[in-house]
Amino acid sequence: MHDAGKELARPTALEMLDGPITDASLRRYLDGIPGVDAVGLEQRAADLGSRSIKTTSKAWALDTIIRLIDLTTLEGADTPGKVRSLSAKAVTPDASDRSTPQVAAVCVYGDMVPYAVEALGAHHSVGGEGGINVAAVATAFPSGRASLAVKLADTADAVDAGADEIDMVIDRGAFLSGRYGQVYDEIVAVKEACRRSDGSYAHLKVILETGELNTYDNVRRAAWLSILAGGDFIKTSTGKVSPAATLPVTLLMLQVVRDWHLLTGEKVGVKPAGGIRSSKDAIKYLVTVAETVGEEWLQPHLFRFGASSLLNDVLLQRQKLTTGQYSGADYVTID
């Protein structure tokens, strides 16, 4: 697994804001970013979604989707057995075709991390590279409604247990009530809690929970704020709130990432999560990435799908390409 690749030192928020970081200064900065016309954004997303990806492009796309999946289970009912089964699926997505690529990561609750690490065994990335990562949700996922101390402890536990990546949630209440400074500070603190004893950091994905932020302008601002505060990835949703990931909102976040890259030279990742169930939909996301921010982003260190049932649909499509016939549910494994 490749590192998030900071080619330059990220400019600090202090530098960007040219002054102290307060609610007011953050508001002035974020409100100064151009707004979004929802009708236009949604039409652009629909246009991108109308691309026709066939034959060799489709084959490549399907394999790429698999490589970009964070195979996820985030249920109250999760058990070690469930996590082992998920990890096995991550290693061998298609029992009938062992040449199928492996997924990027498994994504579980923090207290399930040890079972995932153990189940992945030799397939687990070393130092976050070369295998399947373990991503843990933290910070009182999904609501984020707990004290900072609890959220940091949640994070530290997961990191100690071996998580390579942390998917945190921002405090939407703070954001919607204008306390941008608090949102900012929490991200900075969580990033610091990702620090291991050897000085390396677990990668931080910042979940915006776009369904609760509601407006596209809010999503744009929250995305900028999260990147300013040090997030390695911005992620759409917890998957526990509807709407979760949508193509327009992901397009918007890719635009932010593109603009950040043009401004600073730094590359930040994007992860749409929740609601992406079909290969057809996932391919639309690949097109959107490629045509918005560039093909380079179609790699695990810069783009992920947070999904569970998507994988099997991709495998079915893949089987059709191989065999020429439509496949069925009996020919893919459940995890």
Add this chain to the structure above:
Amino acid sequence: MSFLDYAPAPESTSVLNLKKQYGLFINGEFVDGRGDGFATISPATEKHIAQIATATDADVDDAVRAARRAYDTVWSTMSGSDRGKYLFRIARLVQERARELAVAESLDNGKPIKESRDVDVPLVAAWFFYYAGWADKLDYAGLGANPRSLGVAGQVIPWNFPLLMLAWKIAPALAAGNTVVLKPAETTPLTALIFAEILQQAELPAGVVNIVTGAGATGRALVAHPGIDKVAFTGSTAVGREIARTIAGTSKRVTLELGGKAANIVFDDAPIDEAVEGIVNGIFFNQGHVCCAGSRLLVQESIHDEVIERLKRRMSTLRVGDPLDKNTDVGAINSREQLDRIRALSDQGEAEGAERWSPDCELPTDGFWFKPTIFTGVSTSDTIAREEIFGPVLSVLTFRTPAEAIAKANNTPYGLSAGIWSDKGSRILAVADKLRAGVIWANTFNKFDPSSPFGGYKESGYGREGGKHGLGAYLATAASVTSLPSSIAPSVPAELTAPAEPTTPADQAAAVQAPTTETTTAPNGAAE
């Protein structure tokens, strides 16, 4: 392999059932034309598609007579609700044969299949659906009681949206009770001829719609024919002038839908990514072969560099190529003639000092192609800031204040359309008030709908197509005999009491509601 080099995704032409040779469609049948036929080709490959007939003056005469007969004996005595039913049938048949029509349109015109499939053909069906419903409600259109059809309409349409322009002409004419002789453009007759087959399937009475193919001479013969009551033309301003001169002194009414040089105005507070999409859509949709294209970008000077940078980046993902590939964004230029014109004007732009830029793209060797192009550093006196290029070429100018933007936008003999990009509602409304253009898009561009009137100010023509205003072009009211404006639709207050079936020409309509002290004199010239 680059993912962005998407694998070919061709739309199959197997859905087509083309004839090798097409005749003229007169009086419900295909008949041979008396003139020398000509070929229609695919502008993307220059390959032959079919042989097309040329209508001579005599053929045009046959068509007009057929239309007149149909008007006198069938169409003008038919109830509005029956006329509407025919139009509904046509709408449904267009939907049923939508794929076939879209493929034929892309093949013959050069536009991308995703446009003909997702924009042109659905709008065609929608246009017929919309006007079908008006046919038996003409009393409610705000044009006075018992509005009457005019008779036979002669209609000449351009090559940029062949089937859609046909729908814009035929649907309201028929709904209003007129019969039609229509001449498609020389380079794009195919979908009109397939449409004629649809009319046969709809069992439209013979002669109600007649289609005469040919070149400029056919169009001139039609416009000048004494047997038509109404002329409708979409095309260049130069030809529009010629038509207005030709019908001077006659009692023919005319509507003209002509050229444009629309300003797409981007303010510094515009939603910037959507504005860039709007700029791209405004000038590269349909290869810029759009009368209402946003061919002048007026961008606020403070954000000029950023917008141009984003625009160039966005243009680099435009795919130019085979119109029948579902991923093509920009198709072929419609003809060698048009390509030469675009090239000449672009060269002129460079010669006059503007800076030219196009993204890297490989153009096919056969066919007529032009890369999407922008010119920056354009000033208001440059040729490419004044003249309509009708191709995928954008001229970029700047402004400092809203008033300056408005002044520059209005400073043209044209007045068809405009775009406004801003996050500030009050500014959008105020700027829209001041722009002298018949269609204005705020935070969007190139949107069309059958209920929405479309047409220009000044030299972009007169009359409106679409909406209830589009009906007025094909109706006469009591007050409006020959002194009717040769252009604008009449609007007499509707008599809302007990509307009668409006269609017989023998109906002597009631006089206009006049002030009580007025003696009820007959309106202009109408001998009562």
Add this chain to the structure above:
Amino acid sequence: MSRLTVPKTYKLYIGGKFPRSESGRTYEVRAADGGFLANAAKASRKDARDAVVAARAAVSGWSGATAYNRGQVLYRIAELLEGRRAQFIDEIVQVEGVSPAEATAQVDQAIDRWVWYAGWADKYQQVTGNANPVSGPYFNLSVAEPTGVVAVIAPQENSLIGLVGVVAPALVAGNTVVVVASEAAPLSAISLAEVLATSDVPGGVVNILTGSPAEMAPWLAGHADVNAIDLTGATELDWVDLEIAAAETLKRVLRPAGGVDAAAPALERITWLTETKTVWHTKALI
């Protein structure tokens, strides 16, 4: 001994002022019995040109006024006409040779016609304009806007009714007017100008030229800064040539018509001088 009259000088009305023709020419206006009535200014093409300039300058103010305001201004003109009924009646009796009763009927009709049009100022929009139910997230509205500068050849066969019937409707929507009055019966036109000059109508909104329509019409028909030409009174002219000249800049043209009352009141006399503007606004909650 009867009192010596102070005969009126009949000049042009351009830009809110009363200039003589720049050509210095006049022509005799004769009574129905052939007696001399007045020397009226004989406008030249330069006068026509100046009138168009004045009309163009007046467009933004007049079209920028609220509809209510225009209606009020037009109604006040009717009030002033009413106050001068006697003068108008007198002039018509002299020029047209009709009985006082008939002249009275004409003047009453003209005033009432003016009142009718005044009432349309804030209403024609509601009849012609509308929201359009487009299939998409847009607020879509069609409104009627004034076309701009309108040149008019007034009906030639009467003094006032025809003139009012072509001028008033043009003003309702915010257009400005250059009108060529009846050649044989121009006096009412200039008296109307006096009414306009004392009303609240800004200078340049109405410009009245007396003289030969045959001479002036071609200049107006070919003038690139005229947006529309009303040929109602051009029945005796080579009006086909005028329509052809107008085609050069795609002017909106109203062809002439004869008949008992060529300028009878009609809403379409207002609306043919409007341009329909349709605006699309994106609508979104988020």
